[in-house]
Amino acid sequence: xxxxxxxxxxxxxxxxxxxxxxxxxxxxxxxxxxxxxxxxxxxxxxxxxxxxxxxxxxxxxxxxxxxxxxxxxxxxxxxxxxxxxxxxxxxxxxxxxxxxxxxxxxxxxxxxxxxxxxxxxxxxxxxxxxxxxxxxxxxxxxxxxxxxxxxxxxxxxxxxxxxxxxxxxxxxxxxxxxxxxxxxxxxxxxxxxxxxxxxxxxxxxxxxxxxxxxxxxxxxxxxxxxxxxxxxxxxxxxxxxxxxxxxxxxxxxxxxxxxxxxxxxxxxxxxxxxxxxxxxxxxxxxxxxxxxxxxxxxxxxxxxxxxxxxxxxxxxxxxxxxxxxxxxxxxxxxxxxxxxxxxxxxxxxxxxxxxxxxxxxxxxxxxxxxxxxxxxxxxxxxxxxxxxxxxxxxxxxxxxxxxxxxxxxxxxxxxxxxxxxxxxxxxxxxxxxxxxxxxxxxxxxxxxxxxxxxxxxxxxxxxxxxxxxxxxxxxxxxxxxxxxxxxxxxxxxxxxxxxxxxxxxxxxxxxxxxxxxxxxxxxxxxxxxxxxxxxxxxxxxxxxxxxxxxxxxxxxxxxxxxx
Amino acid sequence: xxxxxxxxxxxxxxxxxxxxxxxxxxxxxxxxxxxxxxxxxxxxxxxxxxxxxxxxxxxxxxxxxxxxxxxxxxxxxxxxxxxxxxxxxxxxxxxxxxxxxxxxxxxxxxxxxxxxxxxxxxxxxxxxxxxxxxxxxxxxxxxxxxxxxxxxxxxxxxxxxxxxxxxxxxxxxxxxxxxxxxxxxxxxxxxxxxxxxxxxxxxxxxxxxxxxxxxxxxxxxxxxxxxxxxxxxxxxxxxxxxxxxxxxxxxxxxxxxxxxxxxxxxxxxxxxxxxxxxxxxxxxxxxxxxxxxxxxxxxxxxxxxxxxxxxxxxxxxxxxxxxxxx
Numbered sequence: 001x002x003x004x005x006x007x008x009x010x011x012x013x014x015x016x017x018x019x020x021x022x023x024x025x026x027x028x029x030x031x032x033x034x035x036x037x038x039x040x041x042x043x044x045x046x047x048x049x050x051x052x053x054x055x056x057x058x059x060x061x062x063x064x065x066x067x068x069x070x071x072x073x074x075x076x077x078x079x080x081x082x083x084x085x086x087x088x089x090x091x092x093x094x095x096x097x098x099x100x101x102x103x104x105x106x107x108x109x110x111x112x113x114x115x116x117x118x119x120x121x122x123x124x125x126x127x128x129x130x131x132x133x134x135x136x137x138x139x140x141x142x143x144x145x146x147x148x149x150x151x152x153x154x155x156x157x158x159x160x161x162x163x164x165x166x167x168x169x170x171x172x173x174x175x176x177x178x179x180x181x182x183x184x185x186x187x188x189x190x191x192x193x194x195x196x197x198x199x200x201x202x203x204x205x206x207x208x209x210x211x212x213x214x215x216x217x218x219x220x221x222x223x224x225x226x227x228x229x230x231x232x233x234x235x236x237x238x239x240x241x242x243x244x245x246x247x248x249x250x251x252x253x254x255x256x257x258x259x260x261x262x263x264x265x266x267x268x269x270x271x272x273x274x275x276x277x278x279x280x281x282x283x284x285x286x287x288x289x290x291x292x293x294x295x296x297x298x299x300x301x302x303x304x305x306x307x308x309x310x311x312x313x314x315x316x317x318x319x320x321x322x323x324x325x326x327x328x329x330x331x332x333x334x335x336x337x338x339x340x341x342x343x344x345x346x347x348x349x350x351x352x353x354x355x356x357x358x359x360x361x362x363x364x365x366x367x368x369x370x371x372x373x374x375x376x377x378x379x380x381x382x383x384x385x386x387x388x389x390x391x392x393x394x395x396x397x398x399x400x401x402x403x404x405x406x407x408x409x410x411x412x413x414x415x416x417x418x419x420x421x422x423x424x425x426x427x428x429x430x431x432x433x434x435x436x437x438x439x440x441x442x443x444x445x446x447x448x449x450x451x452x453x454x455x456x457x458x459x460x461x462x463x464x465x466x467x468x469x470x471x472x473x474x475x476x477x478x479x480x481x482x483x484x485x486x487x488x489x490x491x492x493x494x495x496x497x498x499x500x501x502x503x504x505x506x507x508x509x510x511x512x513x514x515x516x517x518x519x520x521x522x523x524x525x526x527x528x529x530x531x532x533x534x535x536x537x538x539x540x541x542x543x544x545x546x547x548x549x550x551x552x553x554x555x556x557x558x559x560x561x562x563x
Numbered sequence: 564x565x566x567x568x569x570x571x572x573x574x575x576x577x578x579x580x581x582x583x584x585x586x587x588x589x590x591x592x593x594x595x596x597x598x599x600x601x602x603x604x605x606x607x608x609x610x611x612x613x614x615x616x617x618x619x620x621x622x623x624x625x626x627x628x629x630x631x632x633x634x635x636x637x638x639x640x641x642x643x644x645x646x647x648x649x650x651x652x653x654x655x656x657x658x659x660x661x662x663x664x665x666x667x668x669x670x671x672x673x674x675x676x677x678x679x680x681x682x683x684x685x686x687x688x689x690x691x692x693x694x695x696x697x698x699x700x701x702x703x704x705x706x707x708x709x710x711x712x713x714x715x716x717x718x719x720x721x722x723x724x725x726x727x728x729x730x731x732x733x734x735x736x737x738x739x740x741x742x743x744x745x746x747x748x749x750x751x752x753x754x755x756x757x758x759x760x761x762x763x764x765x766x767x768x769x770x771x772x773x774x775x776x777x778x779x780x781x782x783x784x785x786x787x788x789x790x791x792x793x794x795x796x797x798x799x800x801x802x803x804x805x806x807x808x809x810x811x812x813x814x815x816x817x818x819x820x821x822x823x824x825x826x827x828x829x830x831x832x833x834x835x836x837x838x839x840x841x842x843x844x845x846x847x848x849x850x851x852x853x854x855x856x857x858x859x860x861x862x863x864x865x866x867x868x869x870x871x872x873x874x875x876x877x878x879x880x881x882x883x884x885x886x887x888x889x
Binding site for chain 2: 069073074075076078079141142143144146147148152154155158160161166167247248250251252253254287288289290292293294295296318319320322323326327330331334335337338341342344345346348349351352353354355356357358366369370373374377378380381384385386387389390392393394454457458459461462463464465466467468512542543544545
C-alpha cells in the first residue's frame with residue numbers, strides 16, 4: 001500500500017503498531033514481541049484455519065448426506081474427518097484462545113506486556129510452522145493421517161505404504177510441536193498473571209477471565225507433557241519399530257489410550273474455561289449487574305481444573321476397564337457437574353433483574369449458555385456407565401461434543417471477538433450483520449448437531465463413511481445444518497473485514513464496561529498504562545454499585561478519551 | 564441519571580402469595596413436561612433385545628427426565644429475564660446491584676451434588692446387575708489369542724467359571740474388516756446366532772487392530788483389543804435379527820464392518836447349529852473386499868489403507884440384505 005503521508009521512519013522500527021503509521025501491517029508478519037500484535041496474529045491465522053476446518057466439515061457432511069460412501073473413497077473420508085478434528089482443535093481453538101490470552105491478560109491486569117515477550121513470539125511462530133506441516137500431509141504419498149484425532153494404535157502405526165515420511169508421521173510431529181508451543185504459552189500466561197498484576201489487584205479483585213486463564217493453563221502445564229510423551233512413543237512405534245503399544249512385542253494399545261486421554265480430556269477444559277471466563281466478563285456488562293457470587297465462580301474454576309485431571313478413564317468404559325474403575329471414574333466425572341453448575345446458576349443469577357441489552361456479544365453468550373446447559377445434560381448421560389456403554393462411540397457423542405466445542409466454546413469465542421473488537425481495533429462492528437451472524441449460526445448449529453444425538457441413540461457409530469438407511473433422516477438434517485453453518489460465516493467475515501477497514505470509530509469504552517482494559521484508549525497504546533499503572537481499589541463488575549475501580553479513575557477515563 | 568421506570572411495587576414483609584403461586588405453577592408445568600420427555604425417550608431407542616436393554620433404557624429415561632427438568636428450568640429463568648428484564652432502548656441504567664446470595668449458592672452446590680451422586684449410585688447398581696464384562700488375559704498377538712480363546716473348557720479366561728445353563732464360549736474374531744464366530748462345537752459363521760433367554764458367553768479377540776462389538780438392540784458394546792482375550796456375556800431376550808456394528812474405528816473400510824445377530828428359540832437355534840455344522844466350509848462374501856477390488860479396478864486412487872484381510876472360511880455366511888430390526 002503506497003502512501004504519500006510523511007512519517008518518521010523510526011516508527012517502522014518500533015516494536016508495536018503506531019496509530020497512523022503506514023506500514024503497521026508489516027509487523028503482523030514479523031517476529032514481533034508485542035502481546036497485542038501476537039494476539040491478533042494468533043486470531044487471524046486461527047480464523048483462517050477455521051475456514052479450512054469448516055470446508056473439511058462440509059465435505060464430510062456432503063459424504064454423509066446419503067447412506068452409501070459415494071462422494072469420496074472411504075479412505076479419503078477417514079483422512080478428512082481426522083484432519084477436520086485436528087485442524088479445529090490444534091489450529092483453530094487452542095490458537096484463538098491464546099489470541100484472547102495475549103490481547104486480554106496484560107490490559108486486564110494493568111501489565112505493559114507478557115512476562116516473557118520473546119518466548120511468547122516464539123510460541124506463536126511455532127503455530128504457522130506446525131500448521132504448514134499438518135497441511136503438507138495432504139500432499140505426501142498415501143495422504144494425511146486417517147486414524148482419527150485420537151490416533152489410537154494399532155491403526156495409527158500400520159503405515160500401509162511403508163514410507164518413512166507419511167501422513168501419520170507429520171501428524172504426530174505437528175501435534176507434538178503444538179504441545180511445545182502451548183507449554184511455552186502456558187508458562188508465559190501463568191507467570192504474567194502471578195507476577196505482573198497492578199498494585200491493589202489481589203486475587204479476589206482479578207477478573208474471572210484471568211482466573212480461568214490460570215486454571216486452564218495449569219492444565220496445560222500438568223497434562224501436555226504426558227501427551228507429548230505418548231506422542232513420542234507412538235512416533236517410535238510408527239517409525240523405529242519399538243513396541244510400546246504393539247502386542248506382538250509385549251506392548252499394550254490400552255497404554256496409549258491412558259496417555260492420550262490423561263491430557264486430551266482436560267484439554268476440553270483448557271478450551272471451555274476461558275469461554276466460561278468470557279461469559280463471566282460479558283453477562284455483567286450486558287445485564288448491567290455485578291457477577292452473581294464472584295468469589296465462588298472464581299474458585300469453581302480451580303475445582304474444574306482439579307477434577308478434569310482425574311476423569312480421563314470415562315473415555316475407556318468399554319475398552320476392558322474393570323467395573324470398579326468404571327464406577328470410580330463415573331463418580332469423578334459426575335462431580336464436575338457441581339463446579340460447572342455453580343457457574344451456570346451464577347450466570348442466570350446475573351441475568352435476574354438485570355437491565356439486559358441484546359447486543360451481538362450478549363446474543364452469542366445467551367446462545368452459548370443455552371447450548372451449554374444442553375451439553376452438560378448429555379454429558380452427565382455419557383458419564384453414566386450403562387448409558388455410555390450403549391451410546392459411547394456413536395453419533396450421540398459426536399452431537400454432545402459439538403454442542404460443547406462449537407455451540408458453547410465457539411459461540412463464546414464469537415461473543416468475545418465482537419465484545420473486544422472495538423477495544424483492539426478502535427472500530428465498531430456493524431450490529432445488523434452481527435445479529436444476522438448470530439441468528440444463522442444458532443439455527444444452523446442446532447440443525448447440524450441436534451439430530452446427531454438421535455442417530456447415536458439409534459446406534460449409528462461415529463467415524464463411518466457409510467451407514468444403514470434408517471439413519472438417513474438425521475443425517476440429511478445434519479448436513480443441511482452444516483451447509484447453512486458455512487453460509488453463516490459470510491456475514492461474520494464481511495463484518496470483521498469491512499468494520500476493521502472503515503467501521504465507525506469506537507470510543508475507549510463503548511459498552512460502559514468496568515475493567516482496566518476499558519480505562520485505556522482504543523486501541524490501547526503499546527505498553528498499555530506504561531509507567532502510570534492505576535491502583536485497583538475494588539473488585540471487578542461493580543455495576544450499579546457506584547464505586548470506582550481504581551484510584552483517580554476520572555483521570556484515567558479522561559486520558560483514554562483524549563487519545 | 565433519572566430512573567426511567569419506577570421500581571416494581573413489592574409488598575413489604577407480607578407473604579408473596581402471587582410469586583409463590585407462579586413459581587409453583589412453573590415447577591408443576593416443568594415437572595409435567597419432563598415426565599412426558601422421560602416417557603417419550605423410549606421411542607428414541609431401538610427395540611429392546613437383551614436383558615440389559617430395559618435397565619439401560621430406564622436409566623436413560625430417568626436422566627432424560629431429570630435433565631429436562633433442569634434444562635427447562637434454566638431456560639425458563641433465561642426467557643423470563645429476556646421478557647421482563649430487558650433494558651428499554653437508550654436506557655443506560657444499571658440493574659439491581661445484587662452481588663450474590665450465600666444460601667442460594669450453597670443450595671445450588673449441594674443439590675446438584677446430591678442429584679449426580681444418586682444417579683451414580685443407581686448406575687453402579689445397574690452395572691452390577693448386568694455384569695457383562697468378565698476377565699481378561701494378555702496374549703502376544705492373534706495366533707496365541709486364538710489358542711487361548713479356543714481352549715476347550717467352558718470356564719472364563721479370567722478364572723470365573725460360567726454357570727450351568729450358559730451357552731458358550733463363542734469366539735468372536737474381528738479382523739480388518741470381517742466378523743467371524745466360532746461356536747463350541749467348532750462351527751463357524753459370519754453372522755452370530757444366539758439362543759433366546761440363555762446367557763451367551765463370548766471370548767473376544769482381535770487379529771489386528773481395535774474393534775468394537777456393538778449391538779444397539781442389546782444396548783451393549785465391548786472393544787476387542789489385540790493382545791488380549793476378553794470374556795464377555797449377555798442374555799438375548801427377544802427373537803429377531805439385529806445389526807452388529809464395529810464401534811471402534813478400525814481403519815480404511817471400518818464402516819463396512821457390520822453383520823447381524825440372529826436370536827432364535829432354543830429349538831430353532833439347536834436345529835440351525837446342527838445343520839450348520841454339516842455344511843461345507845466356504846469363503847464368506849465380504850463388503851470391504853468388494854470395495855477394495857472396485858478401488859483397484861479404478862486405478863487404486865484414494866488414500867493409503869492396509870488391504871482387507873482374506874474373508875474367513877465359514878459354514879454359514881451372513882445375508883446382509885435380510886431386514887434387521889435395530
